Amino acid sequence: MSEIRSELKYASSHEWARLEEDGTVTIGISDHAQEALGDVVYVELPEVGTDLALGEEAGVVESVKAASDIYAPISGAVVAVNEALEAAPETVNSNPYDDGWFYRLKPSDPSELDRLLDADAYRGEAEEG
């Protein structure tokens, strides 16, 4: 069974979001998502400075078998991206919630976080497939 961390918020498109102490929000994809994708071989991330609208396409994650778009679960400006994924995309599989993070946003409307799924609600969605 895949891990769903209780302290995170989730989008039904399988991204997770974590509010950091400095008010930025880190985004990645869930353990359930990496498991469904299989071996990740390439991650295309947004550029630092990009303004993303809620639900906008933020990048692509490619596994051996398929390409999947990743979406911005909340709106905001990209303040950092995980450059380590360029050389080691498999980190998304081995450590999706920590070292396998994708990018960090400065949220334009922090209340959007409250409208994301909590762990229990996401578990329900993930189990339905």
Place this chain on the structure above:
Amino acid sequence: MGNRTSLYPVHVTMGGKMVDFGGWDMPLHYGSQLDEHHKVRNDAGMFDVSHMTVIDIEGADASDYLRRLLANDVAKLAGKPGKALYTGMLNERGGVIDDLIVYLRESGYRLVVNCATREKDLAWMHRQAEEFAVALHERPQLAMIAIQGPQAIAKAKQVLGDEWAEAIAGLKVFESFMRDEWMIARTGYTGEDGLEITLPAAKAEAFWQALAEAGVAPCGLGARDTLRLEAGMNLYGQEMSEEISPLVANMAWTVTFAPDTRDFIGRKALEAEKASGVNEKLVGLVLEGRGVLRAGQQVVVDDGESRGIVTSGTFSPTLGCSIAMARVPVATNATAQVEIRNKRVPVRVVKPCFVRNGKALV
């Protein structure tokens, strides 16, 4: 629920992620497709290919029938029981109905065709058989296990024991032998040495378990696809179809025009195509930059006007970059561009064979 091979329970026990493949519940991988791929390139892996369709052809006209039905000529097998031949089965327009391997048996022939094309293949074969004294017998009670990799034959011999080891040692590539209901062929779909073993379905699970204990890694369809693509082998429905001629699918070597008197189905169409000039070819593409080539992406060739199409694309675990096969205009040179999500990326155009026997060729 789809069709299940006799190995279905053991796939589930071994942690196979089961997916639908042409109506069959088959393992995609058992954890990591990449690990399985490397295991085949460096050691030995095994695949359940029991979903493929085995058809035995008997009767006085078996040879004449197959010389009409198939684009390659089974006369090449005459006097060499156990020898195998790769061929297309074409329609009158010269399109590929399926690709298959035909084996000469002591009496008659055995054909192994794809699973997704089973029904149309059988319908076509029965229709063409009406004019010949032949009988077609499908053999659904047989299982098939492909054991592939540099250590595959050694490990298979170890499991099968001395009695079989000698016969296996005598096999050249594309040769087979039969013993009772078992058929052992030195064939495969990975670009590595290995065997494809056909055996009674009731014995498959015990054999699979014994191979696993001997260190042969269970591998799923995911690794099978990356391995065959690195080896530059066509997949029906991707590189070939009823609308695509074998002459543009890198299969000209499987079409035997001599002797002129052999009127195989599709011959006239292919002769006309040759006379007017074949206008496309199948090539390999290598993307050295970041990204992954995928089937359906457009290939932009040098003049910028004519286009080709990626027929299969993936990340190559052996090369560490993306590779593809693509159907492009014959004039395509050594470089081209591929459109990935509205961006054009440069690719190298190579012969469609990227890896053989563990070594990179590009």
